[in-house]
Amino acid sequence: MSTLTGTDVVEVRGLTRAFAGRRVLDGIDLQIRPGEIVALIGRSGSGKSTLLRILAGLDRDVTGEVRVNGTVAVAFQDARLLPWKRVRDNVALGLRHENRVQVAEAALTEVGLGDHFRAWPLTLSGGEAQRTSLARALVREPNLMLLDEPFGALDALTRLTMHQLVFDLWERHRPAILLVTHDVDEALALADRVVLLADGRIAHEEHVALDRPRDRDHPDLVGKRNRLLGELGVNTKGQVH
Numbered sequence: 602m603s604t605l606t607g608t609d610v611v612e613v614r615g616l617t618r619a620f621a622g623r624r625v626l627d628g629i630d631l632q633i634r635p636g637e638i639v640a641l642i643g644r645s646g647s648g649k650s651t652l653l654r655i656l657a658g659l660d661r662d663v664t665g666e667v668r669v670n671g672t673v674a675v676a677f678q679d680a681r682l683l684p685w686k687r688v689r690d691n692v693a694l695g696l697r698h699e700n701r702v703q704v705a706e707a708a709l710t711e712v713g714l715g716d717h718f719r720a721w722p723l724t725l726s727g728g729e730a731q732r733t734s735l736a737r738a739l740v741r742e743p744n745l746m747l748l749d750e751p752f753g754a755l756d757a758l759t760r761l762t763m764h765q766l767v768f769d770l771w772e773r774h775r776p777a778i779l780l781v782t783h784d785v786d787e788a789l790a791l792a793d794r795v796v797l798l799a800d801g802r803i804a805h806e807e808h809v810a811l812d813r814p815r816d817r818d819h820p821d822l823v824g825k826r827n828r829l830l831g832e833l834g835v836n837t838k839g840q841v842h
Contacts, residue, residue, distance in 0.1 A: 610635050610745050610777040611656060615665035618651055625651050627801035628665070635744070636775040640788030643798035644833060649781045652798070653747050656779065671744025676737070678750040680730040682722035689718040692737045708736035711773075712766060728759040732766065739770060748780045752787070764790055768813055785829050789822050790815050797832050805832045 611633035618626040625648045633639050641649050654660045655667055657675045682691045693705035706718055712732040717725070725733065731751055738746055748767070752760045768791065771778060782788055788795045789809060797805040807825045809815075815822060830836070 608635065609633060609668075610637075610670050611779070612668040613652075613656075613666065616652075616655070616667060617664045618648070618655065618660065618662070624801050626655075626663075629801075629803060631796070631803065633745070633777045633779060635777055636771075637794065638771065638778045638780065638792045640780045640782055640792035640795045641798060642782060642785060642788050642795060642829065642833070643804075645783075647798040648801050649798055650749055653749050653779060653781050656745070657747055669745060672741055673745045673747065674738035674741040674743035675747045675749065676731070676734040676751045678753045680722075680734040682725075682730060682733060684722050686722075687718070688714065688720045688722065688725070688733055691722065691733060692740060694737070696740060698740075704740050705736070708740045709733070711739065711770070712736045726759075727755050728763060731755065731763060735766070735770065739774070742774075743776050746776045746778045748778060750781050750783065753783070760787070765814075767791065785826055785833070786817055788829075789826060790817070795825070795829060797829060799832070805829065 609632045611631065613629055613631040616626055616629040617624060629652065641652065643649050651660065655663055656669060657673055683694070686694065689702065689705050689709065692708055693701045696704060698704050709715060709718060712735050714729060714732050714736065717729065722730065722733070734751065752763050755763065764787065780788070780791060793809060795807045795809065796803055805828070807829060809825065811819060811821060
């Protein structure tokens with residue numbers, strides 16, 4: 602993975618990744634601008650998480666160009682907290698900062714966990730664990746934040762709260778964000794651009810210019826939602842075809 606000489610945070614050209622001869626990604630071209638929120642959707646097996654892992658530097662067995670400018674941080678669906686370390690120590694883990702504990706505490710306070718510094722991970726709710734995961738990503742001061750279905754296991758109300766938290770953090774820090782999700786409504790609520798993967802390729806894109814928070818019943822969003830569902834093979838009545 603090399604460093605960009607241009608202005609994009611991410612530049613991917615002709616990216617191909619194969620497993621046992623099967624191309625999971627097949628000639629992907631993708632750019633992400635500084636501060637842009639991009640949602641990546643697609644059916645299971647379409648290559649979403651594979652692309653995220655490549656951008657995170659966790660998978661380098663690829664062909665094509667992958668360029669990322671700046672620091673990258675990742676938050677997964679499973680918060681992946683070490684149960685034998687307290688919440689603050691999980692967030693500070695790996696930080697090379699002379700004030701690492703204070704930095705971790707500041708990040709936890711920012712995500713609403715200022716009273717959980719010394720809590721054990723097993724005492725956290727699902728939403729609190731994901732807030733901790735976001736704090737752990739935030740302390741890296743990333744230029745690119747990769748979110749791999751971080752809200753998939755949460756209840757609907759907690760998901761809405763987390764959506765607002767992600768947007769609030771984005772407004773304060775302005776990283777570029779790539780959000781992998783199965784939820785079309787989540788993608789349209791958060792992203793500036795929704796990219797749909799199918800058969801290892803980018804099959805469709807939708808740009809969302811509406812201000813946030815977004816009314817899901819806005820005619821523009823309804824039209825985009827129907828187009829995305831159609832590309833996924835789902836009609837507006839929820840039937841797969």
